[in-house]
Amino acid sequence: MAGATRTPTNLTQGGKTDAGIGASTLRPDGTLKVTGEFAYSSDMWHEDMLWGFTLRSTEAHAEIVSIDTSEALATSGVYAVLTYDDLPTDVKNYGLEIQDTPVLAHGKVRHHGEPVALVAADHPETARRAAAKIRIEYRQLPLVTDEASATAEGAPLVHEGRDDHHIGHVPHPNIVHRQPIIRGNAAEAAKKADVIVSGEYVFGMQDQAFLGPESGLAVPGEDGGVDLYVATQWLHSDLRQIAPVLGLPEEKVRMTLSGVGGAFGGREDLSMQIHACLLALRTGKPVKIVYNRFESFFGHVHRHPAKLWYEHGATKDGKLTHLKCRIVLDGGAYASASPAVVGNASSLAVGPYVVDDVEIEAIALYSNNPPCGAMRGFGAVQACFAYEAQMDKLAKKLGMDPVEFRQLNAMEQGTIMPTGQPVDSPAPVAELLRRIKAMPLPPEQQWLAAGEGADVRALPGGLSNTTHGEGVVRGVGYAVGIKNVGFSEGFDDYSTARVRMEVLAGVPVATVHTAMAEVGQGGVTVHAQIARTELGVEQVTIHPADTQVGSAGSTSASRQTYMTGGAVKNTCEAVREKVLQLGRAKFGTYHPAWATAELLLEGGKVVTDGGEVLADLVDVLEGEAIDLELEFRHRPTEAFDLVTGQGNGHVQYSFAAHRAVVEVDTELGLVKVIELAVAQDVGKALNPLSVVGQIQGGTTQGLGVAVMEEIIVDPKTAKVRNPSFTDYLIPTILDTPSIPVDVLELADEHAPYGLRGIGEAPTLSSTPAVLAAIRNATGLELNKTPVRPEHLTGT
Amino acid sequence: MRVNFTVNGRKQEADDVWEGESLLYVLRERMGLPGSKNACEQGECGSCTVRLDGVPVCSCLVAAGQVEGREVVTVEGLADYAKQRAEHGGCASGACGTSLDAAQRWQSKPADSQTGENTELSPIQQAFIDAGAVQCGFCTPGLLVAADELLERNDSPSDADIREALSGNLCRCTGYEKILDAVRLAAARGENRTAGQGA
Numbered sequence: 004m005a006g007a008t009r010t011p012t013n014l015t016q017g018g019k020t021d022a023g024i025g026a027s028t029l030r031p032d033g034t035l036k037v038t039g040e041f042a043y044s045s046d047m048w049h050e051d052m053l054w055g056f057t058l059r060s061t062e063a064h065a066e067i068v069s070i071d072t073s074e075a076l077a078t079s080g081v082y083a084v085l086t087y088d089d090l091p092t093d094v095k096n097y098g099l100e101i102q103d104t105p106v107l108a109h110g111k112v113r114h115h116g117e118p119v120a121l122v123a124a125d126h127p128e129t130a131r132r133a134a135a136k137i138r139i140e141y142r143q144l145p146l147v148t149d150e151a152s153a154t155a156e157g158a159p160l161v162h163e164g165r166d167d168h169h170i171g172h173v174p175h176p177n178i179v180h181r182q183p184i185i186r187g188n189a190a191e192a193a194k195k196a197d198v199i200v201s202g203e204y205v206f207g208m209q210d211q212a213f214l215g216p217e218s219g220l221a222v223p224g225e226d227g228g229v230d231l232y233v234a235t236q237w238l239h240s241d242l243r244q245i246a247p248v249l250g251l252p253e254e255k256v257r258m259t260l261s262g263v264g265g266a267f268g269g270r271e272d273l274s275m276q277i278h279a280c281l282l283a284l285r286t287g288k289p290v291k292i293v294y295n296r297f298e299s300f301f302g303h304v305h306r307h308p309a310k311l312w313y314e315h316g317a318t319k320d321g322k323l324t325h326l327k328c329r330i331v332l333d334g335g336a337y338a339s340a341s342p343a344v345v346g347n348a349s350s351l352a353v354g355p356y357v358v359d360d361v362e363i364e365a366i367a368l369y370s371n372n373p374p375c376g377a378m379r380g381f382g383a384v385q386a387c388f389a390y391e392a393q394m395d396k397l398a399k400k401l402g403m404d405p406v407e408f409r410q411l412n413a414m415e416q417g418t419i420m421p422t423g424q425p426v427d428s429p430a431p432v433a434e435l436l437r438r439i440k441a442m443p444l445p446p447e448q449q450w451l452a453a454g455e456g457a458d459v460r461a462l463p464g465g466l467s468n469t470t471h472g473e474g475v476v477r478g479v480g481y482a483v484g485i486k487n488v489g490f491s492e493g494f495d496d497y498s499t500a501r502v503r504m505e506v507l508a509g510v511p512v513a514t515v516h517t518a519m520a521e522v523g524q525g526g527v528t529v530h531a532q533i534a535r536t537e538l539g540v541e542q543v544t545i546h547p548a549d550t551q552v553g554s555a556g557s558t559s560a561s562r563q564t565y566m567t568g569g570a571v572k573n574t575c576e577a578v579r580e581k582v583l584q585l586g587r588a589k590f591g592t593y594h595p596a597w598a599t600a601e602l603l604l605e606g607g608k609v610v611t612d613g614g615e616v617l618a619d620l621v622d623v624l625e626g627e628a629i630d631l632e633l634e635f636r637h638r639p640t641e642a643f644d645l646v647t648g649q650g651n652g653h654v655q656y657s658f659a660a661h662r663a664v665v666e667v668d669t670e671l672g673l674v675k676v677i678e679l680a681v682a683q684d685v686g687k688a689l690n691p692l693s694v695v696g697q698i699q700g701g702t703t704q705g706l707g708v709a710v711m712e713e714i715i716v717d718p719k720t721a722k723v724r725n726p727s728f729t730d731y732l733i734p735t736i737l738d739t740p741s742i743p744v745d746v747l748e749l750a751d752e753h754a755p756y757g758l759r760g761i762g763e764a765p766t767l768s769s770t771p772a773v774l775a776a777i778r779n780a781t782g783l784e785l786n787k788t789p790v791r792p793e794h795l796t797g798t
Numbered sequence: 799m800r801v802n803f804t805v806n807g808r809k810q811e812a813d814d815v816w817e818g819e820s821l822l823y824v825l826r827e828r829m830g831l832p833g834s835k836n837a838c839e840q841g842e843c844g845s846c847t848v849r850l851d852g853v854p855v856c857s858c859l860v861a862a863g864q865v866e867g868r869e870v871v872t873v874e875g876l877a878d879y880a881k882q883r884a885e886h887g888g889c890a891s892g893a894c895g896t897s898l899d900a901a902q903r904w905q906s907k908p909a910d911s912q913t914g915e916n917t918e919l920s921p922i923q924q925a926f927i928d929a930g931a932v933q934c935g936f937c938t939p940g941l942l943v944a945a946d947e948l949l950e951r952n953d954s955p956s957d958a959d960i961r962e963a964l965s966g967n968l969c970r971c972t973g974y975e976k977i978l979d980a981v982r983l984a985a986a987r988g989e990n991r992t993a994g995q996g997a
């Protein structure tokens with residue numbers, strides 16, 4: 004079969020050798036992206052290809068009585084209609100950790116929008132119309148929608164006959180996982196408290212809302228296998244789940260990463276991957292699937308909505324005495340990443356503070372709500388929302404400055420986490436708060452700046468012209484958060500890199516091949532920078548990510564620069580060693596430094612650490628190619644004890660602090676965020692330009708959940724009410740203020756180059772900072788995200 | 799049906815177009831121009847923004863039949879479009895946008911490089927790269943078309959002008975700050991160039 008067109012290509016970038024780590028090198032894929040030539044997964048195309056479409060459940064919990072596909076199949080232009088009965092093997096479910104998610108619903112549907120049938124046709128509209136002719140008879144089943152209905156006596160079970168490894172320790176089969184963390188004696192310590200504050204907090208269901216829809220192309224191979232071009236966060240995890248369902252060995256499912264239009268956790272789970280392969284293998288033709296926006300809201304898991312109960316105490320001189328908290332995360336119909344989200348929410352529930360006596364419990368529910376899983380911040384976001392509200396309450400009750408109160412209790416290097424794990428790298432929490440507070444505040448009443456009346460564009464409500472400044476009040480709020488970096492709890496996390504060094508057209512060049520998913524974060528830029536730094540070459544080629552090389556692990560958990568960056572670094576070091584061996588063999592007799600000195604590769608040459616040039620790389624490498632593939636692992640971690648929560652569970656932590664300035668029109672309940680300043684410790688900024696971009700992007704997602712973003716699920720029917728960009732709002736450029744960024748670089752000696760994962764931390768504290776600012780402006784309590792006008796006007 | 803129109807200066811015809819197809823679908827799936835992006839197909843995100851007779855529109859909301867006989871510029875043609883505009887003067891007449899006459903003279907030149915190295919870019923494209931305004935890049939084509947049109951109308955926009963002009967284009971990755979930087983950068987470079995020529 005002729006190859007697919009518009010497939011991903013090599014990215015080659017020449018560069019000065021000083022475009023190594025620490026420089027704001029530009030993206031190697033930038034030009035392709037600004038000219039429209041970059042091949043995103045929805046751009047895949049093949050002559051003679053068909054279009055796939057997924058028919059989804061209109062019910063949240065119902066028995067499937069019958070499915071009649073005959074009319075759809077008889078439609079002209081339709082090549083295949085598949086249901087559960089057409090699955091080729093006994094493996095009919097998949098899942099990240101627990102294989103509980105059906106490829107196509109069988110017997111019953113567990114949530115609104117669950118895939119039930121697939122159609123392949125010669126035009127997307129033909130496929131859609133044929134799917135509408137599939138007749139499904141449902142019989143409604145009782146719903147489980149919250150903790151009370153999930154654990155009530157005689158509650159219907161979302162999954163009958165669970166046999167996963169969490170079932171032994173959960174109190175009810177509708178609870179996916181439970182993690183308590185007990186340290187010290189919270190009840191005893193509470194007696195020392197002069198003030199106690201408690202609160203119940205509600206965090207709404209957020210969506211990743213990446214712009215590039217779930218999409219890809221499956222091309223059947225002559226060997227009975229399939230080539231899949233797709234946007235994902237982890238090729239090898241997909242492969243592990245796809246191959247068994249298709250009944251193919253993994254080497255017959257060849258996956259290539261296509262351009263990814265954002266991910267934020269929403270592409271950790273499979274969406275259209277297996278569906279496209281099934282249709283391609285059935286029809287013998289290439290099949291492309293592209294979700295529309297409506298479908299995208301059903302095609303990926305969301306951020307867990309949460310209810311959190313918190314009680315803190317403090318002495319009158321402002322020291323925290325204890326924490327008791329309970330966090331209930333709604334995981335929806337399938338487990339996805341829920342167990343790991345529970346682990347994070349519980350182990351980070353205390354925040355970046357010293358509290359010796361804690362009693363924490365986090366659980367995730369199974370329900371008939373939409374499945375929830377990974378999203379930027381992963382369990383730590385929900386906790387941060389609650390503990391930061393508590394810090395403000397305590398400070399207020401003690402009559403202390405909220406920032407000083409936080410600084411007084413801030414953790415630092417050496418602090419013992421509630422899990423018993425010591426923090427063994429810099430933890431500059433107090434310093435980040437100091438920096439944020441020291442930044443100049445934006446001028447008051449900016450809308451008057453122009454002089455001639457109010458510039459309504461700068462006011463809450465903007466061009467809607469709802470106010471000219473009357474009833475507008477300003478507030479300032481602070482927050483700080485802690486996020487773990489990488490996969491925790493004993494997961495054997497590794498990444499693989501292949502590096503080739505050779506002379507091409509008279510120039511030494513390096514090629515880096517990994518399976519890392521570039522989802523926009525800039526990993527491809529950083530890999531080229533690392534290769535330049537370690538190998539002293541100018542020209543680096545980044546090979547497209549595919550499954551022809553070992554796993555890179557997931558582009559999530561802020562881990563990819565640490566892990567795959569680490570793998571590229573280690574492999575480059577090994578390649579360098581081989582280059583030096585070659586050099587010694589060829590030229591060792593000419594200069595004694597070959598045998599004794601510390602040698603480096605710089606500017607295309609082998610040099611001593613004193614800067615003396617020993618040879619040109621071109622001469623050393625002439626006629627040879629060095630090609631190595633190595634794995635990289637971080638320090639091992641261990642599982643949390645299921646009763647006490649003790650264990651060295653995390654690899655590394657990252658920290659960010661925000662200051663939000665808001666203006667609120669108290670009459671209409673409209674909020675305008677004027678500025679969101681952020682300070683973050685990044686360990687080492689490998690690419691400062693990208694670092695700042697990540698921090699601003701993460702901050703904006705946190706702003707979104709504070710004031711507008713929420714997937715609304717009807718509590719009576721468990722159906723999603725707003726699956727569109729008309730009704731699910733994400734911040735526009737008008738909603739997003741200026742975001743000044745202060746980057747701190749305190750190296751973590753355990754990490755490659757001292758770096759710290761950065762992607763997630765800025766999403767944590769952004770939301771509570773905005774909430775704190777709105778509370779400061781209005782004096783209202785506000786315990787729920789997002790803040791809506793009715794919460795501000797009491798209507 | 800058959801639709802005849804001009805895309806990036808070239809006469810094109812699309813056959814067997816079904817009446818319900820959008821301009822976006824015809825560009826992406828029939829013309830081989832996937833640069834305009836399909837992020838929502840409901841007019842909410844601006845990723846599919848193209849210029850139709852000079853006016854920025856969401857191509858997902860334009861029925862293919864509506865473009866019969868008209869001029870479309872997509873991100874793929876942006877570099878050449880900007881170049882021709884620079885050569886033939888900006889908006890001196892006060893009649894901004896592409897005149898039919900100008901559009902007819904205009905010819906697209908396909909980019910030939912796989913990696914895009916050495917590709918000639920329009921000022922706004924270069925500014926997006928230099929300012930770090932591209933992350934995943936899915937919003938980029940639509941933003942570029944909208945920003946280029948803004949700069950054509952207003953060569954030194956205030957921040958409020960930029961925000962207003964780009965408020966129909968969603969970006970989920972960048973937080974917009976670097977997009978603002980990019981537009982300011984392109985405007986500043988344009989001013990320098992004009993000042994240089996005038997001196």
Ligand code: FES
Pocket residue numbers: 835836837838839840841842843844845846847856857858859
């Ligand atoms: S794809 Fe046209 S506006 Fe979103």
Ligand code: FES
Pocket residue numbers: 214264265523931932933934935936937938968969970971972
């Ligand atoms: S860069 Fe990803 S949506 Fe804008």
